[in-house]
Amino acid sequence: MAYLLNLEGFLVDGDERMPFKVQISRAEAGDGDDHYVSTISMPTLFSTPRAMRGRSPEEAEATAIRFVDELIGDREVVDENGEPLTPDTNAG
Numbered sequence: 001m002a003y004l005l006n007l008e009g010f011l012v013d014g015d016e017r018m019p020f021k022v023q024i025s026r027a028e029a030g031d032g033d034d035h036y037v038s039t040i041s042m043p044t045l046f047s048t049p050r051a052m053r054g055r056s057p058e059e060a061e062a063t064a065i066r067f068v069d070e071l072i073g074d075r076e077v078v079d080e081n082g083e084p085l086t087p088d089t090n091a092g
Helices: 057-072
Strands: 003-013 016-025 036-041 050-054 076-078
Touching: 003 057, 016 057, 036 057, 050 057
Parallel strands: none
Antiparallel strands: 003 016, 003 076, 016 036, 036 050
């Protein structure tokens, strides 16, 4: 599976710091010709992967990214040294 985003570190929420991993797949054609699916895996926040759908690959991927942004909210994702992680600093 090809990933649009593969980020692993720690999720910081106030004084709490927990292991965190998120993977967003590149969109693939769904069942039928009218939609695409991008799958999100975030074991820290939910136990089963979530499928985001869109009428184009770009729409499915953008929906997945917005969903993850909303779930993370004001919390920060950091590396083992406490430095902020972004998709650019943890490419994979």
